[in-house]
Amino acid sequence: MNTLKGIIFDLDGTLIHTSINFAVMKERMISFLEEKGIPEGCLTPKQTTVVIIATCEEILREEGRPQEEIDEVNRKLEEIMNLGELEAIQDVSEVNGVRDVLQELREAGYKLAVLTRSHHAYAVEALRRIGALDLFDVILGRGETPKPKPYREALEHTAMLLGLDPKEIIFLGDNHIDVSSAVNAEVPFIGVKTGRRGDLSWDGRFPEVLIESVADLPSYLRSLG
Known part of the structure; x- marks a missing residue:
């Protein structure tokens, strides 16, 4: 870790607690897609939003739908996801100690970024609400990287x-x-236990390094020497 110069954070469940109802969001997406002709049963709320969108695009292309129609479907899906996130913005709260830790890391010279699959406006407003917006060098939301997480x-x-x-x-x-x-990106990973689903968040794939929360990051980094 002697070469460590930057720290990238996920947002929901890592820096903030949120009440986004992902099940309802996905049900809205699936209902819309079935109205657009996606066969019932092809999509399920158990899938991630990334998988739902990718599966939809694949089916529409196989059916020979024009790119303009696919783009319009994707725009509508984006609106549905944005709505689900913004509906929950009032309930956003800081994971205990996050802002102080971010300030400490910034003063130590680290570059800081947020990488989330939520949309940019939601991420900015959430960070503003916990008083941490000015502590990040880069904030990237949905659609702002060449490919979304989990792609490298x-x-x-x-x-x-x-x-x-x-x-x-x-x-x-x-x-x-x-x-x-x-x-996938061959980047060291540190897991935190503040996810809304607890141990189920890992889907059986527990990280090698797991700390209680972001509040414990400075002491963990110091322990590495």
Whole structure:
């Protein structure tokens, strides 16, 4: 960790507590897609939003739908996700100690970024509400990386915007998608236990390094020497 220059954080469940109802969001997405002709049973709320969108695009292309129609469907799905996130913005709260830790890390010279699959406006407003917006060098939301988490391009692009090599960063998150993102990008990962689903957040894929919360990050980094 002697080469560590930047720290990238997931948002929901890592820096903030949120009440986004993802099940309802996905049900809205699936209902809309079935109205657009996606066969019933192809999509389920158990899938991630990324999988739902990718599956939808694949089916529409196989059916020979024009790109303009696919783009319009994706725009509507984006609106549905944005609505679900903004409906929950009033209930956003800081994971205990986060702002103080971010301030400490920034004063120590680390570059800081947020990489989330939520949309940018939601991320900015959530960070503003916990008083941490000014502590980040880069904030990236849905659609702002070449590919979303868990593809390697998400972390690689974030590192590039920080002016760093992926070997100079670590990534913190609260679920199995975050783990996969780090593994795919060959970036060290630190898991936190503040995810809304507890141990179930890892889907059986527990990270090698797991701390209670972001509040414990400075002491963990100091322990590495």
